[in-house]
Every structure is written in structure tokens, then in C-alpha cells.
Amino acid sequence: MSEAAQKQMNPTASRPVRCIVKLGGAAITNKGELESIDEESLRSSCAQLRQAMSHSGAAEKVLGMDWSRRIGDPAEPVVDAESFSEMGGLGLDTNFVVVHGAGSFGHFQASRSGVHKGGLHSTLVKAGFVATRISVTSLNQEIVRALAKEGIPSVGMSPFACGWSTKQRNLVSANASQIIQSLHAGFVPVLHGDAVLDESLDCTILSGDVIIRHLAQLLSPKYVVFLTDVHGVYDRPPTDPNAVLLKEIEVDDNGSWSIVKPALQKGVEISVAAHDTTGGMETKILEAAAIARLGVDVYITKVGTEHSLRALKGDTSWEGWLGTVIRSSK
Template identity: 60%
Template sequence: MEETNTKDLQSASVSLTKPIRCIVKLGGAAVTCKNELETINEANLKMVSSQLRQSMATGSPSGEVLGMDWSKQPGESEISSAILDFEHRPVADPCPFIVVHGAGSFGHFQASKSGVHKGGLYQPLVKAGFVATRISVTKLNLEIVRALAREGIPSIGMSPFSCGWSTRERNIASADLSAVSKAIESGLVPVLHGDAVLDELLDCTILSGDVIISHLAAHLKPDFVVFLTDVFGVYDRPPSEPNAVLLREIAVAKDGSWSIVSPTLENMNKQVETEAAAHDTTGGMLTKISEAAAIAKLGIDVYIVKAATTHALRALNGELKGSIPDDWLGTNLLFFHSILKSN
């Protein structure tokens, strides 16, 4: 217990010269094809990357995008000549922000088939699954980093396992944020992801992106947090069901409990129903709501919105701070005191 507390203090000691504007949780289901193993939703990922560039003001002062992915592209025989553009044009620094993405159709299959999330690294199947899971999720991380880099965002992939993050019974026990803070101070954008990590009691488990973003928010205190998902926000039941209602505003109390503010439902005491894919080892929407509430409890505004939409761009731009327009589709989680002040 003492060791865990010491490690938590190490995380809390992080200080930045520039405040974090936003932490973005990029849902795996929003940028991958859920029912197609290890398949990226290229159109969504491209749009999300473009919107992050627009909202975080990256790129050259002239407005021209200077891509940073100098890898050999499919169908091309040479590396892009865009390298020469950087010799003569200054590159604007982005507003400090962090991206954390889920796994979607990457990693979950390998983890669920081998039982990595349950622990037992000494078992051959679990050990093999641990390796396979990390191969899969880091593969997705690289592609997301490349997509952001093509939009001129100086993105750097950071795997929690490689950065020394670990858990104790699935709760974060050690999370060294020094690499993240140094990257931000250097004008880089850290891109973290849900990962297979070592666990002090279980040997290993899965650390979800939603838990990671909650931890980052608690220690780095961004202005706001945006969850980009494959649906418009939180519903009172799975959105695929008839008559599902989008919850526009949720109030979070000091103890982390939350209640629906808007709209008014017929049965306000009814629990929100959620569902998770059979291969999802991270808890699905229920984990997302719980971690979003934990962030809102800190006094940080949280927006859950559909990725690659104008509603997402407005949230990323910071347009929603202080007032939610009637025509915005999404879910806003606010600390209860914030709601009292605005009324």
C-alpha cells in the first residue's frame, strides 16, 4: 500500500509550463470497423485528424498543411518531397493537448481469446496473448500517429507498458508521467492507448484508454476533455434500440454519483442501460461513463460526442465552454457546482 501511494505522489508532482488545453479520447469503435478484425475506418480517422488540426491550430502560419509522415506511401516509389518544405517555412506549435485512443477491432480479440484481462501471465496461452495483444494495439497506435502526422500534428506514440505503467487488481498502481510531460514541453503531442500491462497481483491485465484518460486528467488538469465515439453521446439505453433518448446533460456530485439533468425522462430513477461487445475486455460504455464522471468531479467539463461530425469539431474548438447550444448533439458532463453557477 505504501508503495502505491509513493507512486501516486510521483504522478501528482508533474508540472507543466503550458496548461493542457484538451485531452481527447478517441474511441476505438469510432476509428476502426468493429466487426472487421484489425480494420481501420480510414474515412473517420482522416476526418478526426483533420478536425484535431483545425481545433488545435497546428500547421504552418500560411494555413498549408506540412505533413510529418515521411514513410513510403502505398503506390509510391519514393518518400514524399515535403521534407524540403520545412527548410523554409516555420511550423506553428500546437496548443498543448493529448490523444488517448481505444483499441476497437485491434487487441480486444487477442485479449479476450487468451484471457489476458484475467491475469495469469505464467500460463502459456496468456503469455502468448499478452504479446499478441500488444502487437495489435501498437499497430493501431502507429497508424493513428501517422494519420495525425500527415495533418501536421507532431504526434508521438507512447505505450503505457513501455512507459512503465502498471496496475494492482486492475487499478493504476504506477504511472510515470515524466515522458508525457517532457513530450508536451517539447511541443509534441503524446498519443497513448489502451494496453496490456503488468499487474502486481494478477500478473497482467488490460488497462483501458478510458482509465488512462481519467488518470491523465486528474494529474494534468486540462481545460476540458472530449470523448469521440461512434454514437452521438450517452443514451438512456443502447442507441440501437427503438426510442433511445440522448442524454444531453449529466450532473456529477462530489462522491462521483451522477444524475440526468436534461432531458427530463419519464422514469428519472431508471438506470442507464449499456452494452458491450462480446470481445470487449474493458467494460464498454459503462466504463466510459464512470471515468467521464470521475473527470467531471474534478471540475473539468467533459463532452461525449460522435467523431468526425461538426458537433465533434465544435467540442474540440472549445465552443461549448459555459453554454451548450440547443443544436449541439452530444452529452455534457458537469460538476454539480458548475451547474449551480450557470443557473
């Protein structure tokens, strides 16, 4: 368990958290285009999250909670106050936490300035820290808006602003009391990969995947879902036409993992994009293995598919489900 998780006093939530979801940067942004959201992927992820949270499971009228005007939009926001005041409740199981990556927001600013390597005495790093935070927090705002449009009571929370910090890139201070209180109050916290202060490097980038592991340790969710732009973990970069999807990976007590399905002779090859400052799929597998070791099943699958909807509902038992399950061997 990380130093930051050990430090915390009995942080258990009153109801167990059902699911922690990672909206991958590759899934919800156009990675090759600076600060560009993949609107369709984001919309479908939010709609699927609503379906997974819904008590009735039926399609119902959605009352949006984004009541602010967009810059440059002359139209007044739609506020259906009457319908809200007549509702007995939202009819949603909001016991979810959402964490998103940066994708084409933040990665460029961070890699151009070297924020991930530290050294705040450099004015370039200092400027890059500011630029990275502007970029990732603006994406956070858009994701909170998109969830609110689906009637999900989401609230944005930045790790840096919550005082989270690292030492040699490992979390040392990451108080989750505000997240837990927000869950108790019926909100869905929405966190993101962020630029943070680091005790030995001055600063670094804290990846969304590392945040998920920390929250899984503290909140013991029933399951964790990583939504990305590919169907799961392959035996080699999925751009290779011979790449094979790994359906099941088991993690043993000492953290080492083995591929259970399909039976393969070779290990896994991973490629990481040059601008990616947080380790790409490699970090994801390591963090997912650490979560599985806690006894929490992890599903990695493709955003905006029937497979992602099943994963968000915690039901991947269907024969045709496409994705990677990472679980403890015990």
C-alpha cells in the same frame, strides 16, 4: 485520486494542457472486422484536430510529417524540406494529448487468451499478451501516421513500454514525466489502451478510458473529449429506436451522478459487446464522472461530425450541439 497519481512529484506542465482527446476504438476502427481501420473516420478526426489546434482557424497548406515508405509501396515518401525550413513555426496550439482505444485491434487477441483476467503462468495468456501488444501498437503507429499526415507533431507512447502497471486493475505506477516533457517540447503524445503487468493478477488490460482519467488528474486539462460511434450517452443502448440522448449529466462531490437534461424517471441501461474486455460505455461513464469531479468538463460525442469539431474546440454552447456533457454540480 488513484495511487499512481498520488505518488507523482509535482508533475504540472508549464502551460495548461488544453484538451485530452479519446479516439474511441468504436469510432476509428470497424469493430466487427479484425484489425480494420475506419479510414474516413480516422482521417476526419485528424483533420478536425488540426482545425482545433490551428491558431488562424483558416484552411492552410498542410505539410505532412509522415516521411516513411509504406510496406509494399514503391513510391518515395513526399518530403517538403524546403517549405518546412522556411516556416517560422507550425502555427498550431499543440497542447493536446491523444489517447485511443483498441476497437478491432487487440480486443480479439485479449478476449481469446484472457489477458484481461491475468495468469501469466498460462502459455495462452503469455502468447495473448504478446499478440495483444503487437495489435494495439500497430494501430498506434497508424494513428500517429494519420496525425503526422495532417502536420501534427505526434509521437506514439505505449503505457507498457513507459513502465505503467496496475494492481487489481487499478493503476499503481504510471509515471507521466515523459508525456510532460514531450508536451513541453511541442509534441502531441499519442497513448493507447494496452496490455500491462498487474501486481496481483500478473497482467491485465488497461483501458484508454482509465488512462484518460489518470492524465486528467495529473495535467488538469481545460476539457476532455471522448469521440465514439454514437452521439453520446443514451438512456438505453442506442440500437433501441426509443433511446433518448442524455444531454447533460451532473456529478456531485461523492462521485454519484444524475441526469439533468432531459428530465427522465429511469436510469441508464448499457450493453457491452462480448469481445469488449474493458467495459464499454459503462467504463466510459464512470471514468468521465471521475474526471468531471475534478472540475474538468467532459464531452462525449460522435466522431466526424460538426459536433465533434465543436467539442474539440471546447465550444459546445451551440443550441444544436448533439452530445453528452458531463460536469461537476458545483
